[in-house]
Amino acid sequence: MPIEVDESERLAEIADATVAVANERGTRAVTLRAVAERLGRSTAFITNFVPSRAHLMVNALEHAQSHWRTERASLLRDATGIERLVAVARWMCSTTPEDNVLRSLWVEVIGDVRGDTRRAYDVVREVTDATYQEFVAxxxxxxxxxxxxxxxxxxxxxxxxxxxTVEDPEAWTDERVNASLEVLLRALLGPRLDALAG
Structure with a gap:
């Protein structure tokens, strides 16, 4: 009797391994072989779920997209008005180590929108468009x-x-960016920002 395989679990493992390879060796090092080695599997095992390098990137970005949606929804659940607008901006200007890797993948994807990478670009656009719509709303x-x-x-x-943060992560730290974000928020929102803190 064949062993049942949880495809979503396998895709999550492959996404995690893709991010790990990119984090350790850079985004250019993300290959089917490198991800297979990271998982201790064969390349054939990986291509059973993810057929190309471009699909590795799509898979990693789709998993990140799901996480970001959940995180943003949780953060904004009870926020309204200016509080919600400020929360979106502050959330967008925060970083986890994984975020920097995913941003590097994102930059690579938007630099080459052809063939299979088109789906990765579409995932990036879905994420960025949804965030923009959140700012607008x-x-x-x-x-x-x-x-x-x-x-x-x-x-x-x-x-x-x-x-x-992709171009010069050492200089553009969360602390630096959030300090200038607070100046920007104060310029845009004035005393309303003070009211949030009070």
Whole structure:
């Protein structure tokens, strides 16, 4: 009798191994062989679930997307108005070690949108578009003047942070970025930001 395989469990293991390889050796080192070695498996085992390098990236990003959605929903569950807008911005400007690796994969994907990498790009766009819509909805739920521009400014600030953490992670730390984010939030929201802290 054949052993039942939990495909979602296998894909999660492959996603974790993909991120681990990228973290240890850089995103260019992510290959089917490297991921198979990391898992102590054959390349044929990996291709049974993930047929190409591009699909490795899709799989890793899809797993991250699921995690980010859950995390964002939990963070924002009871937040409304300006509190929600500020929470989205602060969440977007936080980093885990895995986030830096996934951002590196994201930068590689948007640099080459062809063939199989198109699906990885689509996953990235789904994540970034959903976050942008969260900024817009949160800003529009306030009484701020020009909420659409405030949403644009905060979104672009956070996305710029993501690129800079890939380009120069030593310089663009969470502490540095969040200090300037607080200045930006104060400039955009004025006394309303103080009211949140009070």
């Amino acid at each position: 949160s800003a529009e739920a306030t009484d701020l003047e020009h909420p659409e521009y405030i949403a644009d400014i905060l979104y672009l600030y956070c996305r710029g942070f993501h690129v800079k």
